[in-house]
Amino acid sequence: MNVLIVDDFSTMRKIIKNVLKQIGIESVIEAENGKMALELLKKEQIDLIISDWIMPEMTGIDFLKACKSEEHTKKIPFIMVTAEAQKGNIMEAIKSGVDNYIVKPFTPEKLQTAIEKAKERVGK
Amino acid sequence: MDVQYINPFIVAAQVVFKTMLGIDVDMGKPQLKNTCVTSGEVTGIMGLAGDKKGTVAISFRETGAKYVYKTLIGDECETVNQDVVDAVGEITNIISGQARKEFEKKGINLNAAIPMVIVGKQVEMNFITKLPIISLPFYFAVNNGQGDEKEVIYIDFSFE
Numbered sequence: 001m002n003v004l005i006v007d008d009f010s011t012m013r014k015i016i017k018n019v020l021k022q023i024g025i026e027s028v029i030e031a032e033n034g035k036m037a038l039e040l041l042k043k044e045q046i047d048l049i050i051s052d053w054i055m056p057e058m059t060g061i062d063f064l065k066a067c068k069s070e071e072h073t074k075k076i077p078f079i080m081v082t083a084e085a086q087k088g089n090i091m092e093a094i095k096s097g098v099d100n101y102i103v104k105p106f107t108p109e110k111l112q113t114a115i116e117k118a119k120e121r122v123g124k
Numbered sequence: 125m126d127v128q129y130i131n132p133f134i135v136a137a138q139v140v141f142k143t144m145l146g147i148d149v150d151m152g153k154p155q156l157k158n159t160c161v162t163s164g165e166v167t168g169i170m171g172l173a174g175d176k177k178g179t180v181a182i183s184f185r186e187t188g189a190k191y192v193y194k195t196l197i198g199d200e201c202e203t204v205n206q207d208v209v210d211a212v213g214e215i216t217n218i219i220s221g222q223a224r225k226e227f228e229k230k231g232i233n234l235n236a237a238i239p240m241v242i243v244g245k246q247v248e249m250n251f252i253t254k255l256p257i258i259s260l261p262f263y264f265a266v267n268n269g270q271g272d273e274k275e276v277i278y279i280d281f282s283f284e
Contacts, residue, residue, distance in 0.1 A: 011197070011210040015144075018198040083221035104218045105143040 002027045002045055006037040006063065007052040007081070016050055016081070022108040023115075034063025041073050048115060053082040053089065061096060068097040077118035081106075129283045130154070130258060132226030133180065133219075137262050137279055140219045145195045149277070152261035161246045163259060163278035165189070166204055168216025168241050169249055172224070174234040178283035179251040180223070182216045188275040191266055204243060213239045219279075253282040 003020060005028055007013045013030050020028060029044055031037035035058040037051070049067065053060040060080055067073040080093050080101040093101055099118035102111060134151060141147040157163075164183030172178045184192065186204055193201050193211040201208055216239040224234045242249065251257060260279045 009210070009214065011207070011214045014197045014207075015211075015214065018196065021198065083218060104221060105140045107143045110143075 001025055001047045002029065003048045003050060004029050004031060004037060004040060004044070004046045005050050006031045006034060006055070006060070008032050008055040009052070012052065012081075016111075019106070019108050019111055023112045032057075034058030034060065034066065037063060038066055041067070041076075046073075046076055048118070049076055049078045051078065051080055053080060053093075061092060064093065064098055065096050075122050077115070077122050079114050079118050128230060129176075129178075130260070132223045132230075133260060133279050133281055135226050136219045136222035137260070137277070140215065140222050141262070141264065141277075144215065144218065145192065147195075147264045149262040149264045152263060152276075155259045155261075157257040157259045157280060160249050160251055160257065162242055162244065162249060163280055164276075165245050166208065166212050166241065166243055167247070167249070168212045168239045170216055170220045170239045171237045171252055172220065172234045172283075173237075175232045176227075176234065176283060178253055178281060179249075180216075180220060180279065180281040181249060182212070182219055183278040183280065184212060185275065187266075188277060191275060209241045209243060213241045216241070251282045253284045257282045 003025055005013050005016050017028050031040055033055040051060045051063055064078055067078055077099045080098050083104045090101055099121040100114045102114045138149055141149045162183055165186045166189035167181050167183040169181040189204055189208050189212050190201050192215055193208045196211050220236045227234055257280050262277045263274050266273050266275050
């Protein structure tokens with residue numbers, strides 16, 4: 001499985017990479033924001049997207065909307081990672097078609113469950 | 125200070141260290157700090173504003189900061205470099221987020237700023253409140269609990 005991690009903070013990308021490694025996923029591509037991620041999606045075969053919410057250039061929610069409106073990306077399971085546990089944010093992501101979301105802090109098991117549910121939702 | 129302002133920080137520390145680092149922390153005796161200086165050697169500091177205002181500082185010894193980096197990222201680190209500083213910043217951000225969630229349950233809504241990390245012991249900090257600073261020490265075992273070695277993290281905060 002090839003995972004695209006989108007986060008402007010390199011430490012958070014490393015943390016997610018380390019958590020993915022613990023659940024047996026080692027193939028990871030990184031992007032600093034939604035804009036860079038969209039460019040990568042044109043070139044790479046991606047099986048799962050894990051994206052932060054607050055990023056410069058293009059926020060997670062705008063990136064999500066862009067992914068879900070494109071034919072070649074809308075079937076890729078999309079998980080939003082956020083530290084903002086406010087319900088309003090989560091509802092906005094759900095309305096925009098997010099396949100699952102995870103609130104920091106999270107365990108490897110919680111991420112694994114989120115991935116499985118996101119894959120199920122898009123029928124993968 | 126009202127005890128309802130202390131509990132969210134205790135819960136946040138316990139939840140975040142358990143979920144992100146797999147560490148059980150034991151809280152020591154809370155103390156009042158008379159000086160506004162860092163308790164440990166690597167300190168993440170964050171302002172909170174909204175229905176209430178305050179500052180929270182999460183302070184590690186050098187060994188504790190490197191242990192957090194190793195556990196979070198999966199790499200060894202010899203010295204407190206930029207990567208360790210960033211990891212402490214992120215864990216501060218997550219603990220603050222968890223504490224805000226606990227405050228929200230009590231009907232208190234807060235926003236947080238971007239954390240800043242200070243490296244150095246007894247470095248002067250700027251707290252936005254005038255009230256006394258409460259210092260909560262949390263202890264945890266390193267080396268998978270083998271031996272008696274214990275690390276300590278201090279959560280210092282002032283809230284009004």
